Amino acid sequence: MDDDIETMSREQLIEEVKRLRAGIRRHRDASGHDLCWHHPDLWALLPDAATHTPAVPDWPQFLRGCVRYRESLDRQCPQAPRIQQEFGE
Template structure:
């Protein structure tokens, strides 16, 4: 699956590593309402082209998952500042 890495020289591997690190940093820097988005741009970094067939839960189950996610943020990042603004999509 990652045969392309075997063909890369050191410089190409460094470019690839920097590209992936920058994408991970951008993803990690997501905050506020941006935490909730589907990040297909991350999948685009893979050499194989994917068209993921995602399954979306019914809205009520999805929203319960959102609440659990938010509660986990309270536990894991209890000192994070609160961004008290409505979503402006």
């Protein structure tokens, strides 16, 4: 799957690492409502396309997962500032 790496020059590998790091930073630096969003731009950094459509939980299970994710932010990042902005504003 990653055979293309074997044929890259040092310069190409450096450029690839920079491209991947930039994508990871964009994802890492997401804030507010962007934390809960579908991230195809991050997945598009891979040279191979996804071969499946993601399974999406039904609404009750999805919302419970959102609540658990938000609770995990309270535990893992309690110092993060809180915002009152609604989605789409």
